[in-house]
Amino acid sequence: EPEVTQTPSHQVTQMGQEVILRCVPISNHLYFYWYRQILGQKVEFLVSFYNNEISEKSEIFDDQFSVERPDGSNFTLKIRSTKLEDSAMYFCASRPGGGPNYEQYFGPGTRLTVT
Amino acid sequence: AQKITQTQPGMFVQEKEAVTLDCTYDTSDPSYGLFWYKQPSSGEMIFLIYQGSYDQQNATEGRYSLNFQKARKSANLVISASQLGDSAMYFCAMREGPYDKVIFGPGTSLSVIP
Numbered sequence: 001e002p003e004v005t006q007t008p009s010h011q012v013t014q015m016g017q018e019v020i021l022r023c024v025p026i027s028n029h030l031y032f033y034w035y036r037q038i039l040g041q042k043v044e045f046l047v048s049f050y051n052n053e054i055s056e057k058s059e060i061f062d063d064q065f066s067v068e069r070p071d072g073s074n075f076t077l078k079i080r081s082t083k084l085e086d087s088a089m090y091f092c093a094s095r096p097g098g099g100p101n102y103e104q105y106f107g108p109g110t111r112l113t114v115t
Numbered sequence: 116a117q118k119i120t121q122t123q124p125g126m127f128v129q130e131k132e133a134v135t136l137d138c139t140y141d142t143s144d145p146s147y148g149l150f151w152y153k154q155p156s157s158g159e160m161i162f163l164i165y166q167g168s169y170d171q172q173n174a175t176e177g178r179y180s181l182n183f184q185k186a187r188k189s190a191n192l193v194i195s196a197s198q199l200g201d202s203a204m205y206f207c208a209m210r211e212g213p214y215d216k217v218i219f220g221p222g223t224s225l226s227v228i229p
Contacts, residue, residue, distance in 0.1 A: 031214065043160070043206065043219040055214040089158060095215070102148050102167070102210050104217055106160035 002026045004107035006092050012113045016081050021110045023075045023092030030097030032075045033104060034067065036060070036088040043091065049075065050097075082114045118142065119207050119220030126225050128197045135182070136192040136223045138207030147209055149190040150217065151181065154204040163205075166190060194225075202227045 005024045013019050025032050034046040047057040049067055066078045075094075079086055089111050093104040120139045128134035140149065151163040166174045166181045174181045182191040194201055207220040 033216065035217075035219075042221045043208075043217075045216045045218065048214040048216050050214055056212060056216055058216075091160060093217075102215055103150070103162050103165055104215075105162070106152075108159045111158070 004092055004094055004105050006090075006107035006110050008110060009108065010111045010113070012115065013082055015084060015114055019079050019082055019112065021077045021079075021090050021092075021112070023077070023107055024073055025075055025092065025094030026096075026105055027073070028096065029094035029105070031055075031095045031104075032069070033093040034077045035091045035093065035106075037091065037109075038085075038088045046077075079112075082112075084114050087112060087114045118211070118218050119209055121207055121220040121223050123223045124221070126223055128194075128201075128225065128227055130199060130227055130229050131196055133193060133195045134197055134225065136194070136205050136207075136225065138190045138192065138220060140188050140190060140207070140209050142188075142209065142211065144211065147211065148215075149181070149183070150208040150210070151179070151190075151192045152206045152208060152219075153201075154206060154222070156203070160206075164192070197227045199227050199229060201225060 007022045032049040035043050037043045047061045048055045064080045068076050089109045091109045092107040095104045147168045149166045153161040164176045164179045166183045173183050178195045180193045204222045206222045208217045
């Protein structure tokens with residue numbers, strides 16, 4: 001069964017450094033998302049991406065964040081200058097688009113630790 | 116304001132018994148959908164079940180069923196015949212907006228007792 005993959009599974013970085021979190025969505029999916037979950041808290045929407053552009057973003061997704069789909073398969077989340085409060089699990093998700101199937105398929109997550 | 120409310124931070128259930136996890140939601144959109152996801156201690160998000168606002172029947176997937184009461188804006192998850200492997204965090208969630216972002220509730224931690 002096809003699945004969303006994410007790399008790395010765990011990233012440790014120093015405050016102020018740039019990080020890139022990588023995701024490979026399911027190949028025929030059209031909508032892509034990033035969510036984050038701070039330890040012990042609920043999952044929060046960051047951004048959605050459709051037709052090669054950001055379709056919606058949350059208040060959390062400020063100028064420090066950016067997303068790209070550079071080559072038609074990878075979907076990346078970049079944090080330009082990490083802060084301690086960026087420490088969280090980051091989930092990528094994708095869904096097919098069209099029709100009644102609204103299920104978002106989540107990747108296994110990348111745990112980001114900012115020290 | 117909270118769009119998804121889960122009032123049970125923690126629940127216990129005896130193995131083989133049924134359990135209901137509560138969820139209420141708030142939306143003014145006539146077209147919406149509700150999900151339940153399971154998050155075991157390993158951290159991944161596992162899709163369990165989906166209910167569309169226009170679906171005539173309550174959704175069922177194996178041991179999972181969704182008790183959808185539209186007028187009360189509730190979408191409770193019923194797990195029948197609980198198993199030890201059902202111990203996990205359970206999130207109720209709702210798709211929202213033209214690009215179907217998912218808004219999650221705070222979650223309910225379920226522990227299945229042998």
